[in-house]
Structure formats: C-alpha cells, structure tokens
Amino acid sequence: MTLQESGTAPEALPEPVPLMGCPYKSNPYPLYERMRETGPVHRVRFPSGVLAWLVTGYDAAHSALGDERLGKNHDRGNDRWRARASIMPEPQHSQLQVHLLHQDPPTHTRMRRFVTDAFTPRRIEQLRPRFQKLADTLVDALPETGPADLVTGFAARFPFQVLAEVIGLPDELAARFDRDWGKVVQPVGPADPGRPLYEARLHGLQSYIAEVVAHKREHWADDLLSRLVVAHDRRELSQEELDSMIFQLLVAGQEPVTNQITTALIALFRHPAELARLRDNPELMPRAVDELLRYDSAFELTTWRFFDQDSDLHGTEVPAGDSVIISLCAANRDPRRFPDPDTLDLDRSPNPHLAFGHGIHFCPGAALARAELQIALGTLLTRLLGAHLAIDDGDIEWIPAVLGRGTNHLPVGYDRRV
Incomplete structure (x- = not known):
C-alpha cells in the first residue's frame, strides 16, 4: 500500500534530500517511496557534497535511461559538479x-x-x-559446518573467476588481482583522509592493467582481452580507451555481481519460506533471480548523466551540466508498475525490472550476471544445508558506496556442507 492509498499525506522532504548515512544505506526504500509519492525528480545531496537530480519513478526512470538528450561523457559536467564530484584525479581520470x-x-x-x-x-x-565447476570448488573449500563468511569464502571470488574465464585473463594474473583495487569506483574527495589509500589502489590497478596488456601482446589467444589489444594496435582503440575498457571489465564485471549475491542471499534469509521453496524447486531459479534483481538491486543508482543545455526533466528544470542520476532501486519498487512491489514474489511475471538499465547503456554482461547468480544461489542453497544468517539482521554492515548495495561480510550458519 502506498502513502496515497493509505490516505496519509506524504511527509515533506528536505531540500535537497540527503542520500547518506547508515539508516539510508541499510534500507533506502521508505525514503524512495516518499520521493516517488511527491514527484519523479528530486534535488539530492551525496556524501561528497555533490548536488544532483534523482529520478525515482519507473516510467520516469525508463524514459530517462533512453533520453538521447542526456549524455554520459564527464566533459558535459559543469563547474559546480566538477568542484564537488569525487572523481578520479588526473592523469588517471583521462x-x-x-x-x-x-x-x-x-x-x-x-x-x-x-x-x-x-x-x-x-x-x-x-x-x-x-x-558450475568453479562454484563447486569454492564451496568444497568452505568449512564442513558453519558459520562461514560467504563474501570472503565465495561471493568475492566466484564472479572474478568466472570473469577471468570469459575474458581470457590467465590464471597467473588472475591470482594476483587485489579485490581492494575494485574500491577505486568508490572515490573520495581530495581533502578526505582516505585519499592517499585511494590513490595507492588506483596506481596499483593501473600497473596491473599495463601487465595484462603486455602479457596479451606477447601471448595472443582467441579471447576478449587479446582482441582489445589487437584493436589498439590496429589504431581502432586509443591507449586510454583500451586501458579504460579493461578497467571496466575487471571492476564492473566483478563487484556488482559480488554485491548482488549478497543482496539476494539476505533477501532469501529474510524470507525463509521462499528460500526453502527455491531450494526444493530449482526450475524456479531463472524467474527467481530476476525477482531478486528487482527486489534489491546491487546497482542502486546509475552513474552521472548530463544535459548539454538547460532542459525540462518530467516537469523539473535542470541546468546544463548538473548531474542527473536514476534510482534503479526506486524504479523497481514502483507500485504503478509492480503489484505489491515490497513483496518478494519468486513467481512474478512479467518482470520488466531495470536492474541492468535500459537503452544503449543496457549492461552488455546481463546474460553472464544472470547465469552467475543462478549458479551461485543454486549451489549455495543446495550444498549448505540449513543455511541461515549467523548475525542479527540489524548487524549487517552495508557498504557505504554511493551507487551500489551489498555487504563486505556475510556470516552464514549451516548444519553441514554436502
């Protein structure tokens, strides 16, 4: 039931709406409901101090994701955005x-x-x-009885192993990848005390990418990484484009799936009847994964978009160069599009969620992510008998990332591993 259906007037929202703090990160959905009820576009403030325009309703989000007026290139950002945006420093940004x-x-x-x-x-x-073999090998290494941290023991490792297989990252280089490097997508401002550590991670990742390129140039194979290096050598990609695409593959191809495994498990632990039903009826898994993606998406918000001139966005005037962000999580809980949106319904169909975006920036790895989630959840639920959350729900520490949802630790109890 929405606030309007209950007859309760929406509570006035602050201007701008702060998107920060533990209560918000642990459960942003009540705030998103209030925002949807008062309009599709809101002025918001992020922890860095960046002011942005947030799109919340499903129809408005779907439209904005396909709006050709909204560009993604950072060159479109105005000086107000650039002064506060915690983007990578130069020369790494370029x-x-x-x-x-x-x-x-x-x-x-x-x-x-x-x-x-x-x-x-x-x-x-x-x-x-x-x-499937990769997933089983990881589960084989877990303790015979719980508890175990399913992030460090599985969710942080499985997606990267799968990614390495898909893109052609050799075992010796894959083994040396530091997951901490992935945190460079959570940048901190120049005055933040964490900035030196952030820049150290950035330099480490940049050196690693250079090693990957050098290795593929010397050991060509019929794989994605080799083809990207060849495209650069044929002058079809610039050096910056080559390095950036490898950066995106290594980071965006792993961390969101790691986080989505955690959000999906938490949702199932909170709904034990649905967990048991999914465990006992594996044919439900494809539809269930899409519902789990809708119910609590690891990609909570999109990255920046910008108008190149002052423009109307669903009745709100947005200045040129201001950042526009779309809340995928808010759109996926919109009751105007999804009946009983706060209910986890593993039979939901149709399910046109926006967890992978829409339009030209629809995630090219969507099929891979679905397969990873199906295999990960199916393996964990069937092989860890009696799996349950081993900490109080309120003790889950949600990552402080601006755009994403997930947790770096997920202690899970289980009776035995089979």
Whole structure:
C-alpha cells in the first residue's frame, strides 16, 4: 500500500534530500517511496557534497535511461559538479574513465562492438559447466559446518573467476588481482583522509592493467582481452580507451555481481519460506533471480548523466551540466508498475525490472550476471544445508558506496556442507 492509498499525506522532504548515512544505506526504500509519492525528480545531496537530480519513478526512470538528450561523457559536467564530484584525479581520470559507461554515440557505438560477442547468451550457456565447476570448488573449500563468511569464502571470488574465464585473463594474473583495487569506483574527495589509500589502489590497478596488456601482446589467444589489444594496435582503440575498457571489465564485471549475491542471499534469509521453496524447486531459479534483481538491486543508482543545455526533466528544470542520476532501486519498487512491489514474489511475471538499465547503456554482461547468480544461489542453497544468517539482521554492515548495495561480510550458519 502506498502513502496515497493509505490516505496519509506524504511527509515533506528536505531540500535537497540527503542520500547518506547508515539508516539510508541499510534500507533506502521508505525514503524512495516518499520521493516517488511527491514527484519523479528530486534535488539530492551525496556524501561528497555533490548536488544532483534523482529520478525515482519507473516510467520516469525508463524514459530517462533512453533520453538521447542526456549524455554520459564527464566533459558535459559543469563547474559546480566538477568542484564537488569525487572523481578520479588526473592523469588517471583521462586514462581510465573513457570506458563505455562514460561515452556517448558515436564513440560508445564504436567501442561497444568490441565486447558484445564475448557476452552473448549462447556463449554463456556453453560455459555454464565450467562456471558450475568453479562454484563447486569454492564451496568444497568452505568449512564442513558453519558459520562461514560467504563474501570472503565465495561471493568475492566466484564472479572474478568466472570473469577471468570469459575474458581470457590467465590464471597467473588472475591470482594476483587485489579485490581492494575494485574500491577505486568508490572515490573520495581530495581533502578526505582516505585519499592517499585511494590513490595507492588506483596506481596499483593501473600497473596491473599495463601487465595484462603486455602479457596479451606477447601471448595472443582467441579471447576478449587479446582482441582489445589487437584493436589498439590496429589504431581502432586509443591507449586510454583500451586501458579504460579493461578497467571496466575487471571492476564492473566483478563487484556488482559480488554485491548482488549478497543482496539476494539476505533477501532469501529474510524470507525463509521462499528460500526453502527455491531450494526444493530449482526450475524456479531463472524467474527467481530476476525477482531478486528487482527486489534489491546491487546497482542502486546509475552513474552521472548530463544535459548539454538547460532542459525540462518530467516537469523539473535542470541546468546544463548538473548531474542527473536514476534510482534503479526506486524504479523497481514502483507500485504503478509492480503489484505489491515490497513483496518478494519468486513467481512474478512479467518482470520488466531495470536492474541492468535500459537503452544503449543496457549492461552488455546481463546474460553472464544472470547465469552467475543462478549458479551461485543454486549451489549455495543446495550444498549448505540449513543455511541461515549467523548475525542479527540489524548487524549487517552495508557498504557505504554511493551507487551500489551489498555487504563486505556475510556470516552464514549451516548444519553441514554436502
């Protein structure tokens, strides 16, 4: 039931609405409901001090994701945004931030064609047996009885192992990847005391990418990484585009799936009847994964978008160069599109959620992510008998990332491993 249906007037929202703090990160949905009830577009403030315009309703989000007026290139950002945005420092910003998420056509179109073949549904299905073997090997290494941290023991490792298989990252380099490098997508401002550590991670990742490129140049194979290096050598990609695309693959191809495994498990632990039903009826898994993606998406908010001139956005005047963010989580709980949106319904159909975006920036790895989630959840639920959350629900520490949802630790109890 929405606030309007209950007859309760929506509580006045602050201006701008602060998107920060533990209560918000642990459960942003009551705030998103209030925002949807008062309009589709709101002025918001992020922890860095950046002011942005947040789109919340499903129809408005779907429209904004496909709005050709909204560009992704950071060059469109105005001085107000640039002064506060915690983006990468130079020269790394120019060297690692020209990937697909920050490009507009025709550059986006040219670059995206290099990656799509690696992530086709047909290829992903062919690789499923290998993915299943990776998942089983990780579960084999867990303690015979719980508790165990399913982030460090599984969720933080499985997606990267799968990704390495898909893109052609050799074992010796994959073993040396530091997951902490992935935290460079959670940048901190220049005055933040955590900035030196952030920049150290950035330099470490940049050096690693250079090693990957050098290795692939010397040991060519029929894989995505090799094809990207060849495209650069043929002058079809610049050095910055090559490094940025590898950066995006390594980070965006892992961390969101790690987080989505945790949000899905938490949702199931909170709904034990649904967990048991899914465990006992594996044929439900494809539909269940889409519902779990809708119910609590690891990609909570999109990255920046900008108008190149003052523009109307669903009745709100947005100045040129101000950042526009779309709340995928708020859109996916919109009662105007999803009946009983706060209910976890593993039979929900149709389920046109926006967890993977929409339009030209629809996630090219969507088929891979679905397969990973299906295999991860199916393996964990069937092999860890009696799995349950081993801490109080209120003690879950949600990551403080601005755009994403998940947890770095998920202690899970279980009777035995089979």
